[in-house]
Amino acid sequence: xxxxxxxxxxxxxxxxxxxxxxxxxxxxxxxxxxxxxxxxxxxxxxxxxxxxxxxxxxxxxxxxxxxxxxxxxxxxxxxxxxxxxxxxxxxxxxxxxxxxxxxxxxxxxxxxxxxxxxxxxxxxxxxxxxxxxxxxxxxxxxxxxxxxxxxxxxxxxxxxxxx
Numbered sequence: 001x002x003x004x005x006x007x008x009x010x011x012x013x014x015x016x017x018x019x020x021x022x023x024x025x026x027x028x029x030x031x032x033x034x035x036x037x038x039x040x041x042x043x044x045x046x047x048x049x050x051x052x053x054x055x056x057x058x059x060x061x062x063x064x065x066x067x068x069x070x071x072x073x074x075x076x077x078x079x080x081x082x083x084x085x086x087x088x089x090x091x092x093x094x095x096x097x098x099x100x101x102x103x104x105x106x107x108x109x110x111x112x113x114x115x116x117x118x119x120x121x122x123x124x125x126x127x128x129x130x131x132x133x134x135x136x137x138x139x140x141x142x143x144x145x146x147x148x149x150x151x152x153x154x155x156x157x158x159x160x161x162x163x
Contacts, residue, residue: 005030005031005032005036005040008063008109008112009030009031009032009109010040012029012030012063012067012108012109013026013029013030013037013040013041014040014041015067016029016030016067017037017041019071023037023038023041025074028107029070029107029108029109030109031107031109031110054116054119056115056119057119060115061088061092061096061115063108063109063112065086065088066096066108066109066111066112067108068082068085068086069082069086069093069096069097069106069108069111070106070107070108072085073097073103073106079093079094079097096111099111099114100114
């Protein structure tokens with residue numbers, strides 16, 4: 001079954017094609033077969049393509065940075081040379097490559113997708129704990145029965161609510 005590629009994948013394929021990579025080299029980098037890359041390179045998209053809307057935070061590696069790492073590895077450059085070109089620490093490049101398949105198996109798109117998944121940490125809400133939720137519910141019920149309001153609290157303790 002044909003898998004639609006994202007905007008970023010299409011752009012990556014076109015940039016690698018412009019740098020002289022073969023279709024068979026580009027396919028694994030983008031995560032598709034070379035025939036799909038040939039279709040992308042041969043014509044524009046037939047349907048509008050939406051991005052996923054995720055951008056790495058400041059100081060993090062972007063897809064373009066990961067593409068530069070791929071190009072450097074493909075050219076046989078050292079981590080030091082790649083890091084200098086990116087303006088990043090050598091350890092950042094080394095950890096990125098080691099965590100995403102090593103020198104031979106590193107793929108920019110796959111590494112970028114992995115970083116996206118790692119950034120989406122599932123965070124448990126504070127009131128997911130039943131014991132805490134019951135305690136807060138009890139406090140709220142008690143406060144509502146007593147007619148306690150913010151105005152009376154701020155009048156008796158002006159330092160509690162700084163304006």
